[in-house]
Amino acid sequence: MLDIQAIRSHFPILTQTVNGKPLVYFDNAATSQKPQVVIDAISKYYSEINANIHRGVHTLSQLATDAYEVSRHTIQRHINAKHAHEVLFTSGTTHGINLVANGFTQFVKAGDAVMVSAMEHHSNIVPWQMLCERTGASLRVIPMNEKGELVLEEFEKLLDENVKIVSVNHISNALGTINPVKFIIDKAHAVGAAVFIDGAQASPHLSIDVQALDADFYAFSGHKMCGPTGTGILYGKEAWLNKLPPYQGGGEMIKEVTFEKTTYADLPHKFEAGTPHIAGGIVLGTAVDYLNSIGLDNIAAYEHELLEYGTQKLSEIEGIQLVGTAKEKASVLSFNLAGIHPYDVGTIVDKMGIAVRTGHHCAQPVMNAFCIPGTIRASFAFYNTKQEIDALIAAVKKAQMMLG
Incomplete structure (x- = not known):
């Protein structure tokens, strides 16, 4: 078992606030945060x-x-x-x-x-x-x-x-x-x-x-x-x-x-x-x-736990479309809300202090295959928590209420 709070203390950027809210950083597939030792x-x-x-x-x-x-x-x-x-x-x-x-x-x-x-x-x-x-x-x-x-x-x-x-x-x-x-x-x-x-x-x-x-x-x-x-x-x-x-x-x-x-x-x-x-x-x-x-095997196991938790919680939102449901997955959740552009969702989620990626993720052929302009992507790292996923779910629901 990883001591996540101890691990989070290694990353000074995670203590800051964004738009008056505690930073929730879910853009790890774009770039990861850096520990103090680095x-x-x-x-x-x-x-x-x-x-x-x-x-x-x-x-x-x-x-x-x-x-x-x-x-x-x-x-x-x-x-x-x-x-x-x-x-x-x-x-x-x-x-x-x-x-x-x-x-x-x-x-x-x-x-x-x-x-x-x-x-x-x-x-x-x-x-x-x-x-x-x-x-x-x-x-x-x-x-x-x-x-x-x-x-x-x-x-x-x-x-x-x-x-x-x-x-x-x-x-x-x-x-x-x-x-x-x-x-x-x-x-x-x-x-x-x-x-x-x-x-x-x-x-x-x-x-x-x-x-x-x-x-x-x-x-x-x-x-x-x-x-x-x-x-x-x-x-x-x-x-x-x-x-x-x-x-x-x-x-x-x-x-x-x-x-x-x-x-x-x-x-x-x-x-x-x-x-x-x-x-x-x-x-x-x-x-x-x-x-x-920390151990790559430990990291993989914990991130899989986050992935399963996030998948379950997102799936409970009415009108959610999960994009990419392979049996073997890393800790990436790509999704859309029915009738709402991903950019608009990302903008509102950012106001809640949550960093996600929106767009085609430099993978336009993937988006074309699914006939969508892009997705909202939440990508988890070993320093993220289930509580942060809960914050994302609340923010997505708020965006849906505002934009739907």
Whole structure:
């Protein structure tokens, strides 16, 4: 059992009021709040060891370099990567997807296919569309059913030796669906396709073992898992990362430069051009340590309890439409009120001090599939409570009364 009140005390932002009401923060799928240990670590870096990394012999540079690489090893252990050099620091999941999609230009040609699912975030659609435009490849889309679950029979029908890479999210940001990524990976590998997993929504909620999944690539963002914005990780199997060309050119990613020819650095530096977000990379390791101190399994169990409670309470409201009712779900509730635009509900709920997300959640194809303009999305984290859900229910009922 988690001591939720003790955990909440780690997050200074949760003590404030919004519009005269205690803050209820239910926009965790967009970004999580930061514990004091993370905030302190950012300050500590800039106060005590601020220096560029991998380049200096002076003491501060060595301290910063050591801290940065310790963080890389922390994340390697966290996702059970085989090698630390398979862990690349990025600015976030979107960066990781674009890096791989750009690199796959040399592995994809006209007549080939790239596969995504119907429930992807725009950042896991657009880079692959751009790849198809560059190469003449086609984009295949795994359909989903009315519950917001992928139709695996159709996935298997779409899958053949022309598919060069399959890219799907581990958890849908718009629906909360937990996808059967191990099944997808195994089936894709059977026809020789590589697999990219967008783990942006999974990394705050689930224990991730990239070797057990056998994922070729797995990306996630630091800011959704109690870390700083502008940070992320791309895991790639060593063999794939060695085959991919560099995504950017510049300092740090080179071994030798002449005007006649440049040779590239070994992994992971081949993909880490320029001065990185050093503080962010270091503190991402701090955030991972914090989450592990609580336990991802404990977090998942508690958030599932919140999900079940919230689902039950919302379902009792007349005129509620739950969007995304998959059997396997993370702690995301997307819903609408009959006859009322989600934006209007979100505005009134905000006046009650409750932060929810409204709109299409950068997943317009999902909304089109359900024939709706968007949803109201309440996404829970391990520092939220059932009492906060009760406050949300009261606010939604008030919005319904005012707008209905």
